[in-house]
Amino acid sequence: MSWEPEIEELRRRQQMAGQMGGVDKVARHHANGKLTVRERVASLLDQGSFNEIGSVSGRGSYDADGNLLDLSPANFIYGRGRIDARPVMVGGDDFTVRGGAADAGIFEKQVQCEKMANEYRMPLVRLIDGTGGGGSVKSYESIGHTYVPANPGWDIVVANLATVPVVSLALGSVAGLGAARTVASHYSLMVKNISQMFIAGPAVVARxxxxxxxxxxxxxxxxxxxxxxxxxxxxxxxxFARTRKFLSYLPSSVDELPPRTDPVDDPVRRDDWLIKAIPRERRRVYDMRRIVRSVVDTDSFFEMGKMFGRSAMTGLARIDGWPVAVLASDPYFYGGGWTADTAQKVVRFVDLADTFHLPVVHLVDIPGFLIGLDAEKTATIRHGARALSAVYQARVPWCTIVVRRAFGVAGAAMTNHTRARFRYAWPSGDWGSLPMEGGIEVAYRAELDRAEAANPEGGREALMAEITERLEGVRSPFRSAEAFSIEEIIDPRDTRARLTEFANLAAPLRKPGFRSAGFRP
Structure with missing residues (x-):
């Protein structure tokens, strides 16, 4: 006698679970412009690669004889699959079953999803569409008591941040623990008009x-x-497309190295326009993104976090096929000066690069920290010191290109100066403890005050012009190069060739393994 009846029963249960919240709930979900969780998984993964785990978990209803009448599936599905032929873990909330609330779920499924990603060293993608926490207060009545809050499996969530790439996609109204799961990742996304995220939703906030x-x-x-x-x-x-691209730059875990792709671009390509990319007028802005795209492999720059901490841009790219982390200044925001937000962005990005063994390329135009009352109120110097610490704690190879300005403590965050300085400057380089435009008033205040007292009609301005002219004579980056304060000045058009050399020298120095400082979201 075979076990075919049991296999038929398994298939029947899987068919019931595959109906999710039922025809009406699925139709309502589609009417809101959203894919179901199963459609999301199919769209994300390589075709036919999903191996579901816990496919018949849920709550069954039975007749008096113990026969299954219906199965309401757990509203979290997970399993193994492939993205570009590489194994990944994927777990997703099913909003059609109790709106993704945890009181319709089986929390152990989420925990096991995280554990399998961790122990088997697979990137993890979370498709989040619900609360994912303790559920509504209705659960108190059903279990007969309240409970002291705890987040089951959060230890594995934390461990995963130090072990495997984690991507979170907020694909609906995400609240509470669901919101925490979204941000506890290396890369997170929301979709316009269908995604919202809250600590607590509007009804609770209204109270x-x-x-x-x-x-x-x-x-x-x-x-x-x-x-x-x-x-x-x-x-x-x-x-889904951005998730796939993000993962393409990273190893499957910290136990591996980021994979190189076959080079498709000229490693010594020279773009002639770079020689005039930086305006001679120091207050004029320019397009740093265009510069970044010029010096990395064609179409390889993948920017992240564009709307936050906007005086610094962060992203992944390839140089001669090697994945790198790119940090660059954006003079369109505060002239490239670092705000508290910028410093926080830098910390997280450098930690990402160091965690997954990505060499860093830093294109620098930093006039210093933002100054003024708002800067003091936002603790800019504390966040800035954390950013400087992240740079000094990083152990990945690091190449710095000083494109224009580098002043003060923020400018010093261009690199860890105690290491071998793989650093170049463009002839537009301008650096020091303070920019001359503001620093003269401070450094020469006494002399300026005396000149003004002696000649109220123009003594101060005349001395200011004289001092400025004297200092302009020593401002040239060639003076710094003479003193070996900057290692080498290069033709901007040679930047890609120098970065190609760096990427190839850095590749064998990358070492798999855990980062001692871990990673915090």
């Missing part, structure tokens, strides 16, 4: 006196600008 819509309280742009999530996309399909 505290604020009446807001879901979009007003937790819309995607709010979180992108605040740095809670990394990117906002226009569709779920775009979210």
């Amino acid at each position: 505290a006196g604020e009446t807001l819509t879901k979009e007003e309280l937790g819309g995607a742009m709010i979180h992108a600008k605040a740095g809670a999530i990394d990117d906002v996309v226009d569709s779920e399909e775009e979210a």
